Amino acid sequence: MKEGSTIEFFDEKKPKDKMIIDLKKKLEETEKKLNDTKKQLDEITVSRTVEINRLIKDKARFIDNLSHDLATPLTPLISLLPVVREDVKSDESTKLLDTCLKNVKYMKRVIENARELADISASNFLLKKESLYDIVDEITVKYNVVFKSYNIRVENKIDKDTLIKTEKNRLLQLFDHLISNAVNSMPEGGSLSFESKSVKKDDKNFIQISVKDTGKGLTREETDHIFDEFYKTDESRHKIDSTGLGLTICRKIVEKHGGKIWGDSHGKDTGVTISFTLPSSDVAQTRSFI
Secondary structure (H helix, E strand, O other): OOOOOOOOOOOOOOHHHHHHHHHHHHHHHHHHHHHHHHHHHHHHHHHHHHHHHHHHHHHHHHHHHHHHHHHHHHHHHHHHHHHHHHHOOOHHHHHHHHHHHHHHHHHHHHHHHHHHHHHHHHOOEEOEEEEHHHHHHHHHHHOHHHHHHOOEEEEEOOOOOOEEEEOHHHHHHHHHHHHHHHHHOOOOOEEEEEEEEEEEEOOEEEEEEEEEEOOOOOOHHHHHHOOOOOOOOHHHOOOOOOOOOHHHHHHHHHHHOOOOEEEEOOOOOOOEEEEEEEEEOOOOOOOEEO
16 A cells, blocks of 8 residues: 555445435335336236237137127028029019129128138147148149139249248138139239248248239238228229138238238239248247237
């Protein structure tokens, strides 16, 4: 120690040292309040999550019961209206019966799509390793007769080594709706292609799948809303064939996989590309998405 140097001892009676002590106490109090707040927020989050899951299940149960009650009287109508039509002699009455039958069938499709959406929302997804190429090949073979009748050329450009984590039946449901939309947009023929590529998001590996058609295309506003429930594009708003739930079902299936879905079009008569991501097969383990 140098000559003349002094040692300064901590003295809480000194203004400077007292200020440090007070500041430390305030920090400890603040830290305690933050911890208490965090605990309360965690409890609220858990409680709200349980409540949301209960509401989703209640909604699914309600839609299922409602769908059943509505579908029951529709079944005999769908069966009996064609029989009645055969016995009708008047052309005007025949047209009226055709209109009734078309509307009844539409109501049945809405009920089936609503039940499908509710079932997906309330289900757990158990993802397994699957070949994307094989799934696309399976669905395109299923629609082969439809493609030929509409003069649609189909290309499966998926690499045969592309493996994904998916619930196969749900993915087939998704492709059902996408293909149906594509076929309806190409009544005079066209091409439909399936492509994929690897992408990374938040340090996780995904496969981006794109379904491209050369159909009627969409405006920017339509593209922004096509995944909304019951949304119909301008040309299909008055089409009784469209329920407005197909792409909503697709969105829900993709979200259950932990992926994203979006649409892309450059306007009318430019076709539409629907792209979505699914987990790559190199995910550490199978996940169950609720």
